[in-house]
Amino acid sequence: MFFNSLSFLIFFPLVVLIYFIIPRKVRYIWLLIASYYFYMSWNAKYAVLLLGSTVVTYLCGIMLSRCKKDDPKSGKNKKLIVALSLVINFAILFVFKYFGFGWSVLASVLGKAGISIGESPLSLLLPVGISFYIFQAVGYTIDVYRGEIEAEKNFFRYALFVSFFPQLVAGPIERSKNLLGRLRDIDKIDLWNINRIREGIVVMVYGYFLKMIIADRAGIYVDHIYAVDSYSLNKGFTVILGILLFSLQIYCDFAGYTFIAIGAGKVMGIDLMTNFKMPYFAVSVKDFWNRWHISLSSWFKDYLYIPLGGSRKGKVRKYLNLMIVFLVSGLWHGAGWHFIVWGGMHGVLRVLEEMTQGIRDKACKILRIDRKKSSNAFWCMLITFILVSIAWVFFRAESLRQALDILKQSVAWNPWVLTDGSLFEFGLTQWDFNVLIAALVVLVTVDILRYRGHSLAGWYSKQGLVFRWLFLGIAIMAIILAGVYGAGYNAAQFIYFQF
Amino acid sequence: MSVETAVENQSRSIEQLDDNNQLDNNKQLVNDKQLDNGKQLNKKNAALNVLRIVASVVVFVALFMFVLSKVSYVLRDKPNASVQDNFALLERDSVDVIFIGQSHQFCSINPDMLAGEYGINCFMLATSGQTVAMSYYAAMEAIELQHPKTIYMETGYVIHEWQVINDGMSHMFFDGMPKCKARKEAIDDLIEPENRIYYYLNLGQYHTRWSSLTEIDYQNYKNSPRGRFYSEVTVNNWPIPVVDRNETAPMTDSALEYMDKLVALCKENNVELILYTMPYNTLYFDYGVEEFLDDQRIYNGLYEYAQQNGLEYHNLFYEIDEIAFDYSHDFMDSQHTNCYGQDKITRYMVEKGYIR
Numbered sequence: 001m002f003f004n005s006l007s008f009l010i011f012f013p014l015v016v017l018i019y020f021i022i023p024r025k026v027r028y029i030w031l032l033i034a035s036y037y038f039y040m041s042w043n044a045k046y047a048v049l050l051l052g053s054t055v056v057t058y059l060c061g062i063m064l065s066r067c068k069k070d071d072p073k074s075g076k077n078k079k080l081i082v083a084l085s086l087v088i089n090f091a092i093l094f095v096f097k098y099f100g101f102g103w104s105v106l107a108s109v110l111g112k113a114g115i116s117i118g119e120s121p122l123s124l125l126l127p128v129g130i131s132f133y134i135f136q137a138v139g140y141t142i143d144v145y146r147g148e149i150e151a152e153k154n155f156f157r158y159a160l161f162v163s164f165f166p167q168l169v170a171g172p173i174e175r176s177k178n179l180l181g182r183l184r185d186i187d188k189i190d191l192w193n194i195n196r197i198r199e200g201i202v203v204m205v206y207g208y209f210l211k212m213i214i215a216d217r218a219g220i221y222v223d224h225i226y227a228v229d230s231y232s233l234n235k236g237f238t239v240i241l242g243i244l245l246f247s248l249q250i251y252c253d254f255a256g257y258t259f260i261a262i263g264a265g266k267v268m269g270i271d272l273m274t275n276f277k278m279p280y281f282a283v284s285v286k287d288f289w290n291r292w293h294i295s296l297s298s299w300f301k302d303y304l305y306i307p308l309g310g311s312r313k314g315k316v317r318k319y320l321n322l323m324i325v326f327l328v329s330g331l332w333h334g335a336g337w338h339f340i341v342w343g344g345m346h347g348v349l350r351v352l353e354e355m356t357q358g359i360r361d362k363a364c365k366i367l368r369i370d371r372k373k374s375s376n377a378f379w380c381m382l383i384t385f386i387l388v389s390i391a392w393v394f395f396r397a398e399s400l401r402q403a404l405d406i407l408k409q410s411v412a413w414n415p416w417v418l419t420d421g422s423l424f425e426f427g428l429t430q431w432d433f434n435v436l437i438a439a440l441v442v443l444v445t446v447d448i449l450r451y452r453g454h455s456l457a458g459w460y461s462k463q464g465l466v467f468r469w470l471f472l473g474i475a476i477m478a479i480i481l482a483g484v485y486g487a488g489y490n491a492a493q494f495i496y497f498q499f
Numbered sequence: 500m501s502v503e504t505a506v507e508n509q510s511r512s513i514e515q516l517d518d519n520n521q522l523d524n525n526k527q528l529v530n531d532k533q534l535d536n537g538k539q540l541n542k543k544n545a546a547l548n549v550l551r552i553v554a555s556v557v558v559f560v561a562l563f564m565f566v567l568s569k570v571s572y573v574l575r576d577k578p579n580a581s582v583q584d585n586f587a588l589l590e591r592d593s594v595d596v597i598f599i600g601q602s603h604q605f606c607s608i609n610p611d612m613l614a615g616e617y618g619i620n621c622f623m624l625a626t627s628g629q630t631v632a633m634s635y636y637a638a639m640e641a642i643e644l645q646h647p648k649t650i651y652m653e654t655g656y657v658i659h660e661w662q663v664i665n666d667g668m669s670h671m672f673f674d675g676m677p678k679c680k681a682r683k684e685a686i687d688d689l690i691e692p693e694n695r696i697y698y699y700l701n702l703g704q705y706h707t708r709w710s711s712l713t714e715i716d717y718q719n720y721k722n723s724p725r726g727r728f729y730s731e732v733t734v735n736n737w738p739i740p741v742v743d744r745n746e747t748a749p750m751t752d753s754a755l756e757y758m759d760k761l762v763a764l765c766k767e768n769n770v771e772l773i774l775y776t777m778p779y780n781t782l783y784f785d786y787g788v789e790e791f792l793d794d795q796r797i798y799n800g801l802y803e804y805a806q807q808n809g810l811e812y813h814n815l816f817y818e819i820d821e822i823a824f825d826y827s828h829d830f831m832d833s834q835h836t837n838c839y840g841q842d843k844i845t846r847y848m849v850e851k852g853y854i855r
Contacts (some may be wrong), residue, residue, distance in 0.1 A: 192548050194555075486703035
């Protein structure tokens with residue numbers, strides 16, 4: 001059940017309606033049932049994995065809470081319990097997500113030695129959202145181990161923490177302190193708060209706008225540019241536009257999904273963490289990762305980078321840690337070399353940023369460049385955006401070979417394609433481009449306002465009654481008319497579902 | 500102090516204590532009352548709040564759905580789907596004769612002429628690409644809403660396996676169709692489950708039309724109230740090749756299945772079913788003459804089918820000379836007659852007693 005499917009548009013109001021009228025004490029049970037129904041609508045069998053991960057981390061949490069603080073043995077036991085949770089969860093992830101890739105790598109290595117091991121014996125469909133809920137559940141185990149949160153005794157409440165449907169399949173990857181804490185007080189939430197409901201709905205509508213008007217429309221052009229059987233025919237500006245549109249697509253797709261999730265949570269009185277803070281306004285790659293998929297980058301920081309030693313063990317070790325984190329992040333996004341290279345590119349850029357920090361500071365001093373000036377920030381944003389967009393090519397491509405070809409083909413001088421109508425041969429009409437440009441203006445305006453500390457939901461709440469309803473009605477109508485959906489069109493899967 | 504005084508003092512102090520207690524009790528009562536009042540006020544406020552939210556949502560959804568239905572109508576491909584719109588406007592059980600089938604039917608028969616000149620109270624329910632399966636449901640719709648005495652079916656599509664041709668043709672058939680049992684049964688039977696929703700909420704099909712709307716889209720488009728198709732376009736056509744009458748072939752399995760259902764439906768409802776095939780030329784689709792003659796063999800096979808089922812059938816390929824087509828004047832393309840050819844065939848059908 002995708003957020004942009006009719007099933008969800010029926011499912012969500014029904015779930016909310018019942019959630020609002022049932023007794024407070026059973027709210028979490030209802031949301032748990034709804035969440036499992038939501039997940040099972042994709043593939044009922046894979047709910048077993050979700051349940052398995054939940055049971056393992058729940059029991060590990062209980063066992064950790066029973067280890068005595070002063071007992072010297074308990075420290076060792078606690079480590080064993082955490083290791084058990086990590087091994088089981090990552091084993092599930094490996095089997096269902098990485099086994100095929102691992103097998104192909106092994107086959108390729110052994111093949112060079114003249115040994116053939118044939119095709120992978122397992123052919124499994126990647127369970128939706130597996131990387132998200134496994135990371136969330138593992139994060140909980142580590143939080144309990146570190147004593148940052150008390151182990152949850154109520155299994156059903158904990159199961160809801162792992163499976164809460166708005167953020168189950170594509171994040172944000174919630175922290176136990178935030179979401180579990182909120183779920184523990186679920187019976188105290190005053191649901192009939194008109195301001196909160198209103199804000200939640202507006203955030204959801206904005207998410208649908210990003211997803212259905214921008215991301216799915218840009219995706220049509222991008223799909224043509226990256227089509228495996230015909231991509232080699234495209235050159236120059238046609239390809240550059242495809243690369244830029246993919247940067248737009250992936251942001252609006254993922255941020256759109258997150259806004260829908262956050263808005264849905266808000267309607268139900270459950271706040272989810274911010275996952276995007278205007279990432280293309282980043283002035284460096286480091287800044288980009290503080291703004292992009294924040295729940296994942298902070299997860300890696302808290303549970304991988306810092307345990308590896310972070311920046312505490314010298315510069316070389318810091319660079320190594322950064323590279324490890326970004327390579328793992330690449331692998332998290334997908335089982336393929338091109339994802340690893342994408343992560344590696346960000347790692348290298350981060351390391352270079354760190355290494356050249358001193359030189360850049362000196363250069364700025366000598367050239368009298370005022371870093372606080374907005375013109376300087378603009379150039380930094382532009383350079384960061386270009387670098388990030390080049391890296392996205394590896395992310396979007398089907399293989400390393402294709403990524404390199406696309407980049408190579410983008411270097412050609414044919415600016416006439418921008419005006420001679422050639423661009424309309426890639427699935428988008430003149431009207432589609434007009435809509436895309438208009439929507440882009442809205443996106444940039446909202447992002448600038450957010451950058452300056454305003455919020456769309458806050459602004460909306462302050463408006464008069466008639467304006468508010470009219471605005472909502474027009475926004476929904478615009479999505480219905482200009483959104484990409486319908487017969488003959490398969491609701492494009494949210495890109496992040498498969499990670 | 501005497502015992503009495505002591506008792507008196509004690510009783511006084513007890514009284515005082517009682518008074519104090521009474522005072523406290525009174526205060527408590529007042530507090531409780533205030534608390535109760537407060538709680539009641541809170542409850543009242545909460546109830547009002549809930550009412551406000553529910554009322555706002557209901558009003559918004561109602562208004563939005565109203566606007567949406569208007570927008571949906573503007574976006575719909577009206578000229579092509581208006582036959583069903585007009586049919587929906589008919590008073591129940593007000594029509595005696597219904598025509599069903601595909602484009603050859605509505606291009607060949609002029610219902611306005613039949614009503615005006617010959618007093619036949621009829622309606623043209625044929626639509627573009629109406630397969631035999633769709634015609635079965637058109638008949639079901641006609642019987643459910645009009646219960647006509649006679650249904651005339653043009654049988655050009657018995658040569659195809661198709662139950663539906665494409666989304667466009669299906670939408671032309673379903674979009675304006677009145678909400679009735681036949682509509683639901685037809686959608687359930689003919690449309691893939693994942694696409695059914697777009698026949699109940701057809702914006703899924705038409706929402707992209709906003710960039711190509713014309714003046715006609717904003718009008719309350721209604722063509723002939725009897726569903727007449729009218730075209731003055733004229734092309735030069737070629738003489739139509741015709742196969743030997745004795746050469747026959749069976750209709751497709753799908754066509755047979757739905758023809759059987761149609762025959763049973765009409766018998767069950769005591770409605771006369773009359774079949775005919777209109778002549779057409781096939782060169783339009785770059786279709787080989789031999790294949791075209793194969794199709795005609797299937798039409799010839801319908802004589803036997805009609806006989807077995809006690810039906811009247813006319814294959815007008817064998818009456819081309821009698822109709823006396825003017826190939827340079829009567830056709831809008833190689834397959835379809837224009838308004839001149841339409842009038843010619845309509846008159847011929849009545850004069851021969853095929854339509855009565």
